[in-house]
Amino acid sequence: ETTLRLTLQLPLTHPLGQNVASFKEEVERETNGEVKIEIFPSAQLFKDKDVPQAVASGAIEMGVASLTRFVGTVPAVDAFYVPFLFDSSDKIKAAAAPGSSIRKILDPAIEETGAKPLWYQAFGGAVVLTKGDKPIVVPEDAKGLKIRSFGATISDTIEAIGAAPTIMSGSKQFLAYQNGTVDAGMTGITAVQSRKLYEVMDYLTLTNHADIEFIVVINNDVWKALSDSERAIISKAGKRVEEELRTSIINKENAAREFLADKIKIIELTDEQRAVWKKSTASVVKAYVERAGARGQAIVTEAGKL
Amino acid sequence: MKLLKEISKAIDNTTRCSGIITAWMFVFVGFFVTYEVVMRKFGMPTKWTEEFSQIAQIWCVYLGVSFALQKRSLIIVDIIGDNISVTVRKVLDIFALTLTALFCILASINSFKDIGYSLKTSATTDSVLAIPMWIIQISLPIGLGLLFLQCISEIYKTFTGSEVVSSELDLVE
Amino acid sequence: MDTIFILFALICLLLLRVPVAIAMASLGAILLWLKGLPMIMVSQFMISGVDSFELLAVPLFLLMSHILLVGGIGSDLFRAVQSWVGHWPGGLAVATVITCALFAAISGSSVATAATVGTVVIVEMTQRGYPKFFVLGLVAAGGTLGILIPPSIPMIIYGVITEASIPKLFLAGIGPGLFLASMFIFYSFMFAKFNKNYSRSKKATREERVTATISALPVVFIAFVVVGGIYGGLFTPSEAAGVGFVLSLAIVLAKRKNTFGDIHTAAMAAMKTTVTILLIVAAAALFGKSITIYQIPQDITAFVATAFAEPWLFTLIICIVLLVMGLFLESLSMLLIMMPVLIESLAPMGLHPIWFGIMFVIMIECALITPPVGMNLFVVQAVGKAKLSEVIQGVWPFVLIMLSTAVLLWFIPGMAMYLPYM
Numbered sequence: 001e002t003t004l005r006l007t008l009q010l011p012l013t014h015p016l017g018q019n020v021a022s023f024k025e026e027v028e029r030e031t032n033g034e035v036k037i038e039i040f041p042s043a044q045l046f047k048d049k050d051v052p053q054a055v056a057s058g059a060i061e062m063g064v065a066s067l068t069r070f071v072g073t074v075p076a077v078d079a080f081y082v083p084f085l086f087d088s089s090d091k092i093k094a095a096a097a098p099g100s101s102i103r104k105i106l107d108p109a110i111e112e113t114g115a116k117p118l119w120y121q122a123f124g125g126a127v128v129l130t131k132g133d134k135p136i137v138v139p140e141d142a143k144g145l146k147i148r149s150f151g152a153t154i155s156d157t158i159e160a161i162g163a164a165p166t167i168m169s170g171s172k173q174f175l176a177y178q179n180g181t182v183d184a185g186m187t188g189i190t191a192v193q194s195r196k197l198y199e200v201m202d203y204l205t206l207t208n209h210a211d212i213e214f215i216v217v218i219n220n221d222v223w224k225a226l227s228d229s230e231r232a233i234i235s236k237a238g239k240r241v242e243e244e245l246r247t248s249i250i251n252k253e254n255a256a257r258e259f260l261a262d263k264i265k266i267i268e269l270t271d272e273q274r275a276v277w278k279k280s281t282a283s284v285v286k287a288y289v290e291r292a293g294a295r296g297q298a299i300v301t302e303a304g305k306l
Numbered sequence: 307m308k309l310l311k312e313i314s315k316a317i318d319n320t321t322r323c324s325g326i327i328t329a330w331m332f333v334f335v336g337f338f339v340t341y342e343v344v345m346r347k348f349g350m351p352t353k354w355t356e357e358f359s360q361i362a363q364i365w366c367v368y369l370g371v372s373f374a375l376q377k378r379s380l381i382i383v384d385i386i387g388d389n390i391s392v393t394v395r396k397v398l399d400i401f402a403l404t405l406t407a408l409f410c411i412l413a414s415i416n417s418f419k420d421i422g423y424s425l426k427t428s429a430t431t432d433s434v435l436a437i438p439m440w441i442i443q444i445s446l447p448i449g450l451g452l453l454f455l456q457c458i459s460e461i462y463k464t465f466t467g468s469e470v471v472s473s474e475l476d477l478v479e
Numbered sequence: 480m481d482t483i484f485i486l487f488a489l490i491c492l493l494l495l496r497v498p499v500a501i502a503m504a505s506l507g508a509i510l511l512w513l514k515g516l517p518m519i520m521v522s523q524f525m526i527s528g529v530d531s532f533e534l535l536a537v538p539l540f541l542l543m544s545h546i547l548l549v550g551g552i553g554s555d556l557f558r559a560v561q562s563w564v565g566h567w568p569g570g571l572a573v574a575t576v577i578t579c580a581l582f583a584a585i586s587g588s589s590v591a592t593a594a595t596v597g598t599v600v601i602v603e604m605t606q607r608g609y610p611k612f613f614v615l616g617l618v619a620a621g622g623t624l625g626i627l628i629p630p631s632i633p634m635i636i637y638g639v640i641t642e643a644s645i646p647k648l649f650l651a652g653i654g655p656g657l658f659l660a661s662m663f664i665f666y667s668f669m670f671a672k673f674n675k676n677y678s679r680s681k682k683a684t685r686e687e688r689v690t691a692t693i694s695a696l697p698v699v700f701i702a703f704v705v706v707g708g709i710y711g712g713l714f715t716p717s718e719a720a721g722v723g724f725v726l727s728l729a730i731v732l733a734k735r736k737n738t739f740g741d742i743h744t745a746a747m748a749a750m751k752t753t754v755t756i757l758l759i760v761a762a763a764a765l766f767g768k769s770i771t772i773y774q775i776p777q778d779i780t781a782f783v784a785t786a787f788a789e790p791w792l793f794t795l796i797i798c799i800v801l802l803v804m805g806l807f808l809e810s811l812s813m814l815l816i817m818m819p820v821l822i823e824s825l826a827p828m829g830l831h832p833i834w835f836g837i838m839f840v841i842m843i844e845c846a847l848i849t850p851p852v853g854m855n856l857f858v859v860q861a862v863g864k865a866k867l868s869e870v871i872q873g874v875w876p877f878v879l880i881m882l883s884t885a886v887l888l889w890f891i892p893g894m895a896m897y898l899p900y901m
């Protein structure tokens with residue numbers, strides 16, 4: 001009997017948590033309880049940023065973290081944050097699919113660190129939140145503002161539109177928005193609902209300039225120590241829940257939009273406005289390739305072919 | 307015996323130095339945090355102060371801990387208080403110091419495993435600064451290493467009774 | 480069974496005069512080892528436990544208070560307050576509670592509140608004849624107002640877990656927060672009135688009051704910048720601590736009364752206190768995570784959530800569990816581990832999530848000041864350079880006040896619910 005402990009940032013009730021719970025259920029059933037999966041939700045054990053090292057060093061067997069947390073060892077993972085690199089939901093779906101040309105570059109690189117990617121969890125697109133009476137609709141509106149960021153590439157994007165990025169973790173957003181420590185923020189639309197950010201912000205602009213992915217990893221040595229049949233069961237279960245989440249994410253985002261409709265003013269971009277966003281953030285890809293090197297270049301090339 | 311005394315003295319001086327460094331590092335952190343507030347007011351927030359302050363804080367805690375032991379200000383639940391004889395007090399003191407020293411060894415060894423892993427994968431923080439992880443992690447074995455040495459010095463002092471070991475209740479210095 | 484063994488082991492180590500941090504850290508490590516878990520967790524948890532920008536408020540506010548202290552400014556404010564209310568019975572104690580409540584309105588953390596107020600008032604009050612145990616208990620309890628009076632970090636986490644409105648939670652905290660503060664004031668008043676050893680100060684003359692008030696202006700200015708800056712969105716509480724420190728240093732240096740040596744002394748004292756507090760925070764992280772891996776808090780919570788169907792019994796058991804769990808876990812861990820399980824039981828029992836949140840926070844406050852393990856006890860001990868037994872001697876009346884407030888909140892839910900739903 002093997003116990004695989006899994007550290008999770010979000011509560012089990014969150015769609016990403018339910019996704020992991022469904023995986024656990026299938027694995028335990030198919031292995032007749034030979035492989036037990038013990039979930040530690042709500043960052044009880046490890047903070048988001050500590051997950052890559054915790055899993056790779058074997059402190060814990062499995063973990064879920066946002067993909068950008070691997071940027072410390074694999075800078076290329078920020079590809080999904082390069083603005084409009086994958087500029088439609090079909091392209092995102094194609095890029096994040098198991099065995100895609102993009103993941104053929106990313107996954108082995110992550111595995112080299114000692115943590116093997118099992119599946120990606122779709123979290124949805126990035127949106128812009130603003131407070132006050134002047135929402136950010138086009139990049140011009142953001143000039144001179146302080147904007148919450150959640151990673152190096154997102155910060156580049158914010159600088160590209162003439163604003164000042166302030167990196168802060170998801171849990172600090174609420175107070176920072178309420179107090180006005182930052183004027184605006186970037187985050188995922190589902191987080192606006194789950195973190196209750198609509199209580200302190202007035203406008204939500206659906207820019208979808210970046211795609212937020214979470215990733216489930218397992219320690220390499222633990223993986224190798226499993227039997228062939230156990231590995232097959234885990235892979236199969238992972239693949240199933242990955243697809244389920246990917247196909248339902250559009251519904252979940254729509255549900256979030258519906259929920260938020262009377263709580264915050266939602267702004268959709270016209271095609272012209274989207275084009276302006278694209279144009280003013282075009283420089284970010286250069287900075288990304290500079291950081292991510294050959295792998296980053298390869299991903300940008302492959303993205304063009306999607 | 308004279309050698310032991312010299313060693314104990316040398317350890318105490320090292321600890322004092324690390325204490326002074328720690329104290330002033332906190333002062334600098336205070337300035338950096340304020341600098342960030344001012345720069346942000348002018349629309350030019352820095353990318354380094356928050357992360358730098360956080361790393362400095364980790365370093366400070368572990369660099370300063372041996373000083374706190376030397377001054378006997380690590381917090382103790384002294385419910386049994388003064389109702390015990392000097393000998394019992396000494397025995398308990400040496401038990402606590404030994405446990406502390408053992409913990410230092412255990413945590414340091416495992417910390418080196420962690421650092422070895424970070425070096426192997428050249429892991430950095432996930433921020434703009436991309437600080438190598440080992441720079442943060444090595445604060446633990448260095449700090450606890452100093453704490454281990456200070457434990458040795460305190461055990462020596464407790465045995466020889468060369469210094470009063472009751473809690474120091476007045477201001478530093 | 481595990482729970483009782485661990486509780487017993489922890490209390491034994493503490494009674495044997497092992498430093499709190501070492502007791503928790505080594506017990507945490509032993510627990511991991513007994514389960515055959517990777518010991519690399521020990522170092523990872525010790526680092527991540529103090530890897531927080533919020534905690535930076537502790538060293539920086541301590542630095543600020545110590546600088547003000549060596550500059551003789553910390554006592555200026557007190558002298559001013561004292562010139563106005565010092566002749567009342569318990570005047571300074573009243574001023575301390577008010578200071579705690581005001582500070583709570585800018586800080587989301589109890590530890591920071593107790594540390595900051597403690598550095599300023601403990602020396603001053605004991606010098607003026609208040610029994611030390613009373614002063615220590617007052618500051619330890621007053622500090623817990625930090626998480627009940629908004630803003631409050633635990634309330635934000637609670638709101639996120641339970642999907643309760645955070646602004647409503649903040650509003651709901653005000654009533655019980657002010658009630659607790661006024662009960663503390665009332666107790667101080669009674670204590671002073673019936674305490675024979677306490678000698679009241681003479682009523683100050685008009686001139687004395689004016690002089691004292693003018694000399695307190697620099698501190699009032701610093702407080703204004705710190706509080707105003709947070710509300711005006713200029714900076715976060717941790718940053719406010721940094722700004723407050725730099726301002727204090729500037730004012731102290733401008734008075735040209737202090738030498739470099741004084742500043743050095745202040746820095747050393749602040750560092751020593753910070754280290755002792757943050758080391759416990761790191762060790763508590765290691766210990767708390769170890770017992771989480773043992774599933775202890777999870778099992779207890781799941782048991783309570785299913786075993787008790789009567790609302791009053793359920794609430795009572797939760798309160799007891801929180802008091803015991805408060806020995807092991809810091810407040811945020813308790814919230815993160817227990818609330819996701821408990822939230823399911825609230826609606827069927829007709830308990831309002833906002834009301835329950837306030838109850839939860841009051842019990843967390845209690846856990847912070849109950850021995851043998853309570854962060855505020857440790858903070859006050861470190862800041863006041865006292866023995867833990869003195870703090871405990873002073874704190875128990877306040878524990879009783881808090882528990883009665885919890886009982887009152889059960890019978891009069893409006894204490895919390897009136898403001899958010901009026």
Ligand code: NA
Binds near residue numbers: 582583586
């Ligand atoms: Na507060």
Ligand code: NA
Binds near residue numbers: 805845847848852
């Ligand atoms: Na307690």
